[in-house]
Amino acid sequence: MQPLVSMHGINKAFSGVPALQSASLEVAPGEVHGLIGQNGAGKSTFIKVLTGVYRRDAGTVQFDGHDSTVTCPRDAQATGIATIYQELNLVPLRSVTENVTLGYEPKRMGVLIDWPKAHRRTREILSRFGIDIDVRAPLGSYSTAIQQLVAIARAVSLDAKLVIMDEPTSSLDANEVETLFGVIRGLRDAGVSVLYVSHFLDELFAVCDRVTIMRDGQTVGTRNIGETSKLGLIADMLGRNPEDIEAAGMTEFGGGQAKLGEILLEAKGVSTGNRLLEFDLTVHRGEIVGLGGLLGAGRTEAARAIFGVDALTKGAMTFKGAPSAPANPSDAINEGIGFLTEDRKAEGIVPDMSVRENLTLALLPKLTKNGQIDRAQEKELVEGYIKSLGIKTADMDQPIRELSGGNQQKVLLARWLATEPDLLILDEPTRGVDVGAKLEIQAIIRDYVDKGFGVVLISSEFEELVEGADRIVVLQDGYSVSELQNPGITENALVKAIAHHYEREAAE
Amino acid sequence: MNAQTLRQNGGVVALIAILLFNAAFTPNFLQLQTLFVNISQVATIAIVAMGMTLVIATGGIDLSVGAIMALSGAMAPLIFQSEFGTAYPALGLTAAFVFPLIVACMCGLFNGALISVLRVQPIIATLILFISGRGIAQVLTNGNLQTFKNPAFSYLGTGKVLGLPFQGWLALAIAVVLFWVVKRTSFGRYLLAVGGNEKAAQLSGGPVKTVKIGAYVICAFLSGIAGLIVVAINSASDAARNGNLMELDAIAAAVVGGALLQGGRAPIFGAILGAIIIQLVKYTLLANGVEDEVALIAKAFIIVLAVYVQQARKE
Numbered sequence: 132m133q134p135l136v137s138m139h140g141i142n143k144a145f146s147g148v149p150a151l152q153s154a155s156l157e158v159a160p161g162e163v164h165g166l167i168g169q170n171g172a173g174k175s176t177f178i179k180v181l182t183g184v185y186r187r188d189a190g191t192v193q194f195d196g197h198d199s200t201v202t203c204p205r206d207a208q209a210t211g212i213a214t215i216y217q218e219l220n221l222v223p224l225r226s227v228t229e230n231v232t233l234g235y236e237p238k239r240m241g242v243l244i245d246w247p248k249a250h251r252r253t254r255e256i257l258s259r260f261g262i263d264i265d266v267r268a269p270l271g272s273y274s275t276a277i278q279q280l281v282a283i284a285r286a287v288s289l290d291a292k293l294v295i296m297d298e299p300t301s302s303l304d305a306n307e308v309e310t311l312f313g314v315i316r317g318l319r320d321a322g323v324s325v326l327y328v329s330h331f332l333d334e335l336f337a338v339c340d341r342v343t344i345m346r347d348g349q350t351v352g353t354r355n356i357g358e359t360s361k362l363g364l365i366a367d368m369l370g371r372n373p374e375d376i377e378a379a380g381m382t383e384f385g386g387g388q389a390k391l392g393e394i395l396l397e398a399k400g401v402s403t404g405n406r407l408l409e410f411d412l413t414v415h416r417g418e419i420v421g422l423g424g425l426l427g428a429g430r431t432e433a434a435r436a437i438f439g440v441d442a443l444t445k446g447a448m449t450f451k452g453a454p455s456a457p458a459n460p461s462d463a464i465n466e467g468i469g470f471l472t473e474d475r476k477a478e479g480i481v482p483d484m485s486v487r488e489n490l491t492l493a494l495l496p497k498l499t500k501n502g503q504i505d506r507a508q509e510k511e512l513v514e515g516y517i518k519s520l521g522i523k524t525a526d527m528d529q530p531i532r533e534l535s536g537g538n539q540q541k542v543l544l545a546r547w548l549a550t551e552p553d554l555l556i557l558d559e560p561t562r563g564v565d566v567g568a569k570l571e572i573q574a575i576i577r578d579y580v581d582k583g584f585g586v587v588l589i590s591s592e593f594e595e596l597v598e599g600a601d602r603i604v605v606l607q608d609g610y611s612v613s614e615l616q617n618p619g620i621t622e623n624a625l626v627k628a629i630a631h632h633y634e635r636e637a638a639e
Numbered sequence: 640m641n642a643q644t645l646r647q648n649g650g651v652v653a654l655i656a657i658l659l660f661n662a663a664f665t666p667n668f669l670q671l672q673t674l675f676v677n678i679s680q681v682a683t684i685a686i687v688a689m690g691m692t693l694v695i696a697t698g699g700i701d702l703s704v705g706a707i708m709a710l711s712g713a714m715a716p717l718i719f720q721s722e723f724g725t726a727y728p729a730l731g732l733t734a735a736f737v738f739p740l741i742v743a744c745m746c747g748l749f750n751g752a753l754i755s756v757l758r759v760q761p762i763i764a765t766l767i768l769f770i771s772g773r774g775i776a777q778v779l780t781n782g783n784l785q786t787f788k789n790p791a792f793s794y795l796g797t798g799k800v801l802g803l804p805f806q807g808w809l810a811l812a813i814a815v816v817l818f819w820v821v822k823r824t825s826f827g828r829y830l831l832a833v834g835g836n837e838k839a840a841q842l843s844g845g846p847v848k849t850v851k852i853g854a855y856v857i858c859a860f861l862s863g864i865a866g867l868i869v870v871a872i873n874s875a876s877d878a879a880r881n882g883n884l885m886e887l888d889a890i891a892a893a894v895v896g897g898a899l900l901q902g903g904r905a906p907i908f909g910a911i912l913g914a915i916i917i918q919l920v921k922y923t924l925l926a927n928g929v930e931d932e933v934a935l936i937a938k939a940f941i942i943v944l945a946v947y948v949q950q951a952r953k954e
Contacts, residue, residue, distance in 0.1 A: 440842065461844035470842065478842055481835035483903045492832055493843040499825040506823070546843065 133196055135160045135293060135324050136181065141190035143176055150176040152348045153190070158293065161322045163315055165335040165356070168345035169368055169537070169565030174328055177345065178295055182207040182214050195292060213286035214295040221282055223271030228253040230270045231285045256288045257281070259317070261310050276307045283311070287318065294318060295326045298563060300334060304425045304591075312338050330565065331592075332361045346370055365566055391601075392416025394452075395585040396554055398437065401446035407432035408609035410446070414554060414585040419576070421600030422589045423615075423629055428606040430589045431473055434556045437587070438470040439463040451553060464493060469547035473558035473589070475536070479543045482532035486524050487513045489531045490542050494549045516545040521571060537568030544572060548579065555579065556587040561595065573599060593622045605629055649948045650895060650912045653941075657919045665926045675804055677918055679796070679872060682806035683708075683865040685914035687885055688892035689810075689817055690858030692910040695893050696821075696834045697854050698902030699754060699761035704889055706772025707746050707859050708866030708882025711739035713776040715867055716785045716876050719792060732791055736867065743863025744856050746772065751852030765855075769886070776878035786875040796871030806868050810911065813861065818907045827905070830854060834902025891938060892917050895945040917941065 136158040143151040151173045158164045168174050179185045181192065183201035192199040194210060201207045204214070221230050228246075231253045239245040253266045260280050270278055279299065286294055296315075300308045315325050315338050327339055335342055336356060344351040344367040351367050366372060396414040401407065407429040414420045422430040435441045437448065439457025448455045450466055457463035460470070472478040481489055490513050491498055498505050498512075513527045520541045524534055531539055540560065547555055557576065561569040576599070580586050590596050596603055603615045605628045613628050661668040687704050694701045715735040718724050724731025746768055753764035798805035821827035829850045832840035841847045862882070870876045894900065895916055896909030920941060924934040 438842075459844075460842050461846065464844040472842055477836075478838045481832050481839050481903070483835050484831060488828060488832075492828075492840070492845070495825045495828060496844070502824045502826065504823055504825055504828065 133160075134158060134193075135162075135195055136326075137191075137193040138177075138181065139191050141177065141180055141192070142188040143180055143185060144188055150348055151180070151187075154345065154348060155350045156181075156343055157353070158324050158326055159341075160292075160324055161319055162341065163319050163325045163327055163339045165339035165342035166326060166328045166345065167330070167332075167335065167342060167364065167368060168351075169567050172345040172368070172565070173348040174345055175297065176348075178214070178297065178326070178328065182212055182295065208289055208291075211290065211292035212295065213289050213291035213293070214297070215279075215282050215286050215299055216297050221270055221278060221285075223278075224269055226268060227257075227264065227266040227270050227273075227281055230281060231256060231266075231288065233285075235289065252288075256284045259287075260284055260314050276303045279303060280307065280311070283314065287314070287323075291323060293324045293326060295328070297328045298330065299327075300329065300331065308334070330563065332364055335364070336361070344368055368565070369567055391418055392583055396437065396448065396450050396455075396587075398433075398448045399446055401433070401436050401448060402444050402609075403432060403436045403441040404444060406609055407436060407441075410436070410606070410609075410611045412437075412587070412604055412611065414587060416553075416583045416585055417580055418601045419580050419586040419588050419599060421596040421603040422587060422606060423593075423596055423603045423625055424606035425629060428629075429609040430606055431558055432609070433606065433611075434470060434558055434587065434589060437463070437554075437556060438468055440470075464550060464552070467551075467553040469493070469550055469552035469555045471543055471547055471555070471557045471560055473562070475539060475543065475563070480531050480539055483530055485528045486517070486522070486531050486534065486542055487527040490516060490527075490545050490549065493546050497550070512549060516549060520545055520575060535565075537564040537572075540564050540572065541568065544575065548575075552584070554585045554587065556589070558589045559591065560588070561590070561592070593625050597622050597625055603628075649945075650897065650909065650916065654912065654916055654919070657916065657923060661919070661923055661926075665923060668926070673922075677915075677922055678807040679804045680922075681914050681918040682804065682810040683868050684885070684888050684892055684918060685810045685911045686806075686813055686861050686865045686868075687858075687889040688896070688910040688914045689814060689907055690861035691886075691889040692893045692896065692898050692905050692907060693817070693821075693830065693854045694761075694858045695890075695898045695900060696830050696902055696905035697851050698834045698837070698900075699851065699854070700765065700890065700900070701750065701855060701858050702762065702765040702886045703746065703750060703768035703772055704858065704862040704865075705882035705885035706769050706776070707743050707862040708869060708885055709773045709776040709878045710746070710779075710866065711743045711863035712866035712870040712876050712881040713780045713785070713878045714739040714742060715792065715870055716787050716789075717779060719789055720785070720787055728791075732789075735792060739867060740860060740863045743859045743866075747856035747859025748852065750859065751855035754855065755848040755851040773878065773882075776881075780876065780878050782878070784875055784877045788874065793871045793874055796868050796873070806872075809864075809868075813864075814907055814911055817857075821905045821907060826850060826853060831903055831905060834904070836903075888914075888917060888938075891942045891945075894942060913945075 134157040136156065138156045141151050141154045142149065154173060154177055156177065166174055176185060180187045183203045183206050201210060207214070228249050232249050237245040237248045237252065250266050257264065257266070262277065262280055264273060264277065270281060283299065299311060303311060318325055329335060339356050341353055341355055342364065343353045344364065346368060392415050394413060395416050396412065398410060398412040401410040410429065410433050412420065412433070422433060424430050432441065436443060439459050439462050443456065455466060457466060481492070487509065491509055495504065498509050516522070517524065517527060522541045523538050531542060534542070544560065560576065561572055564572065576586060588596065588600055597620050601617050603620060603625060604611050605613045605615070615624060615628060667673065691701060691704065718738055719731040719735040724735065750765050750768065753759045754761050794805060796806060800808050821830065829840060829845045832845055833847050833850050837847060866882055869881050892913035893910050894913065896913030897906040898904055898909065917938060920937055921934050924937055
């Protein structure tokens with residue numbers, strides 16, 4: 132059968148540095164095709180060549196049997212390629228209807244928008260995804276997950292022949308992922324192809340027919356999903372032998388050590404409003420405490436409370452034996468707390484600043500003498516972290532936005548390690564990071580804890596929590612509801628704890 | 640020269656082009672007098688543009704600079720011509736510098752507090768003083784033109800050091816200090832971080848409010864200085880005209896100099912370059928008999944060009 136998409140010998144370089152080297156890809160009609168690779172392998176660049184965001188330096192692109200003449204995303208949409216990017220491209224203040232129909236509004240008398248029809252069509256489109264919401268409400272008033280599904284709904288509604296999804300599940304919970312998979316299977320049955328980019332290998336096995344693996348800007352190969360294994364894919368991505376990886380284990384956390392130090396942080400009955408209602412937590416020195424729970428259970432809110440971002444409305448905390456009530460992040464940092472935030476782009480990096488400036492941002496007060504930054508000390512420190520964390524950057528003055536996601540994350544991790552906090556809160560530290568960097572980051576965290584510091588680990592990946600945390604505190608609807616102790620936690624036990632319905636006292 | 644370097648050095652290329660054009664076509668351009676006139680004119684724009692650059696670096700904007708110039712400019716002659724000022728000339732002169740600048744700083748504090756504490760949009764917050772500042776200045780002077788003869792004060796606008804206008808040196812000195820502040824101090828680092836990603840700066844313990852207020856105070860302080868210079872040049876204070884439309888020149892100079900309106904960049908010497916280009920274009924057109932109104936259109940064209948060059952950085 133003639134492939135829907137056929138890309139061959141694609142080259143693309145950015146200011147002389149090759150991002151793609153004779154990369155190729157073929158997607159059959161009505162196929163769900165996975166695209167995987169480490170960060171920096173060239174997946175995003177590859178997709179952007181296909182959708183006309185970037186112009187290729189060499190190679191051929193055929194779409195639906197014709198040479199593709201796509202030169203901009205709008206062209207791509209017109210030829211039947213719809214893309215859902217990692218970062219949502221929606222307008223939060225406008226209504227759901229406006230977002231779904233933007234640029235394709237049904238018109239009356241040529242100029243006026245036919246609102247009743249627009250609302251009706253939007254409701255129809257969303258109902259195919261099992262979403263029933265008020266389409267007149269601003270999109271921003273819904274959760275990230277709903278917004279993501281709306282983005283997908285919009286893309287699909289534009290009569291696409293190919294839907295490209297770049298990490299579509301990174302902010303969805305398990306149920307929503309299932310809904311999405313249902314939608315993807317529905318698309319496939321309707322003859323629409325899906326190009327599915329993801330770091331989550333489980334998802335590929337759940338939904339893809341074939342997978343193309345990329346490494347260092349080149350296509351390593353395409354595998355039928357039924358004929359490969361998770362280990363095989365990881366080996367392809369890393370360019371290693373499957374046997375070696377198996378021997379080393381999937382993650383290097385290896386949790387469950389029992390040599391606990393004194394109590395570092397204690398939170399009792401903490402609340403910061405309606406997202407975090409009653410939260411208890413104890414962290415000892417030398418311990419990684421995981422926070423488990425579904426999206427919106429209050430995990431990030433708990434971290435924000437400890438770090439002084441949100442003010443406490445109830446409850447109290449002690450840190451290092453003294454009462455702790457940081458009024459802002461700066462207080463918390465002075466007390467010895469660090470917080471690696473979940474949203475790297477919105478709350479982490481300062482994109483135009485260099486690796487050096489990003490790395491030392493939280494440390495500035497300590498690097499400053501009489502208002503002036505000690506440049507020699509700064510350089511030495513940054514050099515040290517680039518080396519010890521294996522950050523891949525041309526030099527320390529390269530803008531951080533030019534680094535791959537995994538390396539940006541390492542810089543941010545270094546930002547906090549450099550402040551030498553007693554307690555480090557990590558919110559999804561390995562999200563959107565490739566397997567190699569993930570293992571490295573996990574090893575760094577374990578190393579840090581072994582020095583006698585404490586870590587609070589938030590992760591939506593059950594595997595990471597189960598293998599990484601010494602203890603897991605489970606949250607539900609803003610309450611800490613139960614606690615699991617390693618060794619002995621299994622993924623099933625964690626899922627059970629998260630899903631279990633806890634009765635709350637009538638007084639609440 | 641490839642497109643990349645042309646974009647990065649567009650300002651310098653434009654400056655050289657203007658200079659060559661003038662050398663060829665403008666009568667008497669290559670005279671020392673021309674240099675003096677332009678330096679004394681450009682200094683005020685440059686000084687204000689540098690302050691504006693800091694404010695723009697935080698992602699803000701300051702419309703009140705011209706009004707603050709008028710206010711500080713109106714106060715100075717009132718002080719040194721007062722009974723106290725004439726009785727104690729040295730003290731009066733000092734006070735004529737210090738008080739207007741203190742008031743200017745308080746204007747900046749007002750702007751900054753509205754923006755960072757009450758979270759008013761910068762364009763609205765600074766509109767308040769844009770409107771009322773000049774009004775206060777006119778009330779102070781009863782709307783009269785104040786002329787004076789005070790050589791010591793006028794040195795600020797007419798003095799020469801090493802043969803070049805004093806205010807040119809002053810602008811240069813301010814540039815060096817601000818360049819150091821941006822590049823080497825934690826205030827400068829936080830300034831760029833706040834403009835580049837305010838949330839990230841705050842979550843990294845950055846003193847976001849203080850930094851923003853600081854930028855507006857510095858900008859107002861520099862506007863105050865510029866206001867005094869204009870009064871010193873003219874030996875007269877006209878509250879209605881001092882600093883009129885300066886906010887536009889300053890924003891234009893900052894943008895031409897490479898400041899990004901969304902924040903995160905503070906090219907101090909770029910602001911000076913931008914000010915020089917704007918001044919030279921104005922001068923070129925006037926010296927060649929083009930009318931003032933047309934010069935305004937040319938200025939607008941330069942801004943469009945500068946913004947276009949900035950946008951073309953993609954890909």
